[in-house]
Amino acid sequence: METRVRFAPSPTGYLHIGSARTALFNYLYTRKVGGKFLLRIEDTDLQRSTEESTRSIIEGLAWLGLDYDEEIVFQSDNASKHREIALKLLDEGKAYRDFTPKELPSDANIKEAIAERARQNQGEKNMRDNPFRDLSKEESDKKAESGEPFAIRLKVAESGKTSFEDGVYGFLERDYSEIEDLVLLRSDGHPLYNLAVVCDDIEMQISDVVRGQDHLTNTHKQILIYEALGEAPPRFAHLPLILAPNKGKLSKRKHGAVVSLTTYRDAGFVAAAFRNFLALLGWSAGEEREIYNLEELIKKFSLEGIHRSNAVFNFQENDPRHWTDDKALWMNAEYIRTMPLEDLLPLVKDELKSAKLWREEYEDGDKAWFEKTVDLIRQRFFTLKDFSQQGRAFFSEDFDFDQAAIDKNLKKFPDLQAWLPELADRLETVEDFTHDNLETVVNQFAEEKGTKLGVIMNGARSVLTGLAVGPSMLAVFEALGKEKSVLRLKSQIAWNQ
């Protein structure tokens, strides 16, 4: 049988990095065996679902390179089918009408309210004590016909257990006495999550459900629905969750943008790097390597490599240096400096374009220069943003001077105000404006002036790039070329700052 998996996010808000990882694992799992990866938008909660969110999910998957097969399924489109199925189960006596008046949801913390109610019951609640559970068909029909509102609940057997073999957690079972007669259809006719999921998974012929561990107990309920429908359940595998540094839930309300996938795209992450990082959160190939491209991830991936305990996404909210997980940051830098240059160039192009620094010549007459320059500066960059920020002086005459750099490297050595233009004159005479020739000239110049080479170099760096840090100055001279180097060495702009 063909392996068919689905990623089934609900379109409320942006794509969460935890969801993104779930999508990734589904993708890797099925691509390994050549199966299908399907996308289903679970938009049954009409109040909270938005089109914008659906867009962000699709964009996010595209960014990560997780291409899905077939048409997107919108769960809300199937609502009437779900309703029919609930009615069918009612008809077959596998479900019953519950005429208990609907409780108004308390606006307080719902989870707290549930836990509190459970405490009142001392855990003694009998899950089968619904007064309408054993109402005769005639009576039930009569009440329904008279217009009394009702929900439809699954009739869970008095005794027994459900069990399944989880791909990650192993054999799991749960006693029926722990499972209430779950509602399948609300009194307003809307199908509920567990029913909708099972129906759609059957309809889509899903063979393997890979989802977050927060669904572990839902799975038992869903298996009961499969049984009631006379369908074989798919295989299940549950993934550990991604937690915040305090080991609590990672949520938008509490943690803001760090949990949103788009944040990483917008912050200049290389998709391949972030994908690689995500793959390593809760999964390991059992070897010491950590850098994997997509094909390698597909090849290495297995459910056995998934950890059973939750992973902490480590970041420090108030520290800009560690605004997100250090390892993600490191991996991004690692990708930027080591990935094949031809893969990086389009990403740099996009970045320069959005910063209005792109010139068509970079793909034409200046192609060689552009590639060499990108290769030079990428060595110490952490994000793609750096190409338009720290790297700005390589692509524009309009760049800022860092005051600290000027103070430390320029104004501390007043002689440089005369020396640097003098050096410019000297450089102007260099025929072949390349590294080795420049080295001789600059070394000699420093010697003549009786100063350390570093003073000259750092001063030059400050006026040429506006920064105190950067590549070797000889390489910078070469990259900027004679004309720009000379011009900037002579410029007094930095001195007047």
Add this chain to the structure above:
RNA sequence: GGCGCAUUCGUCUAGUGGUUAGGACGCAAGGUUCUCAACCUUGAAACAGGGGUUCAAUUCCCCUAUGCGCUACCA
């Protein structure tokens, strides 16, 4: 409260009935250097606690603690 799942350096993780418990990020020190990265070397850093089983337990079992999840006419 009940039920379930989990627990190896700060974080991500490897690993085994007998190991100096390995790697990565981060951190610290040193080297290199025109700066900063990178790079190289080194260092600090972990088997939650208590009982068993066993010649031997980080590894198997039980209890406790802690965390997380579910416990909805949310998804």
